[in-house]
Amino acid sequence: MAGSVFGNQFRIMTFGESHGKGLGVTIDGCPAGLSLCEEDIQKFLDRRKPGQSAFTTARKEADAVEILSGVFEGRTTGTPIALLIRNKDQHSKDYSNICDKFRPGHADYGFFSKYGFRDYRGGGRSSGRETAARVAAGAVAIKILESMGIFVHAYARSIGPVTAETVDLEEAKKNPVCMPDAKAAKMAGEFLEKCIKDQDSAGGVVECVVTGMPAGVGDPVFGKLDALLAQAIMSIGAVKGFEVGDGFLSASSTGSRNNDAFAVREGRITTLTNHCGGILGGISNGEDIVLRAAFKPTPSIAREQQTVNEAGEELPITIHGRHDPIIVPRAVVVVETMTAITLVDALLSNMGARLDAIIKFYGREL
């Protein structure tokens, strides 16, 4: 199966299935000299792991990461970093009654049509569990960014019909739905309790803001920074929409309102507004990068649904596995880390953009 590699200079490859022995990631291209230990990665995995609130599945995966290579005496060596997470709490028999049925809204039918064979336990490679490996790699990317004064923060902007009206990053760390607005978080919790009672699920929007990004990163054509971010974010399971800056709203704006006027403040070129979300012509402009990902409701719901089996017969399906009534709170850190991986890759890819910088790097005269 191809398609498990992302990035060029900071290149990750994830492997593993939700009900196999384990999953993980290799990172090729991480610069040498970054201070790194398992705890740096574990704290991000702990934000993604299930079983932390009534709104995440009761699965009790420890998601403990092991660094297998690429780190010596607490620093990256510049060689491939391999990170392993062993699976512990698999209930494969939860899936035996649906092994030949296609779950509505899930990846089963497409996967079976392509490969003619599938690991039906929890979605195999298409499981949301694969994102644990991305989060592990992204924790490394975030450490690189932070060493450069670049910070990535994501939170739930909306859950079902409830939207956060204020953004308090500390609040988003405290409540179980990761909303940056305490009042909205309470309303979202009540809405989700009703979803659970109705044996249903909900969706929402994750917003991500990057501060400290320098101007001049990205490419003008196929490697546009917003195009790369779109690929990274749309590759997360259950993401059905992506936007940068004002996104879809800009379609109903006017040029005079939508253009961000340039100005000079404290000796730096800046813009007075940020409708473009920090990217113009595929290249960062030094303002905050703002992006959003729309997550659909969790496909696996406890209600009986209508489906078809591998023999082409119509029949009902009841899904017994343990599933999140909403994906958004666990996906916040996935959006944050996939954003970080994309930005580190773009920053490293940018290193060869200017001859004067290359000459200076090698200590030669201009």
Ligand SMILES: Cc1cc2nc3c(=O)[nH]c(=O)nc-3n(C[C@H](O)[C@H](O)[C@H](O)COP(=O)(O)O)c2cc1C
């Ligand atoms: C962090 C995370 C957790 C997820 N948990 C579940 C889950 O418990 N049950 C489920 O049916 N889908 C879950 N999904 C979504 C499915 O993986 C996804 O909807 C499915 O693979 C179909 O892909 P698509 O929705 O991108 O088309 C999760 C996704 C993510 C990112």
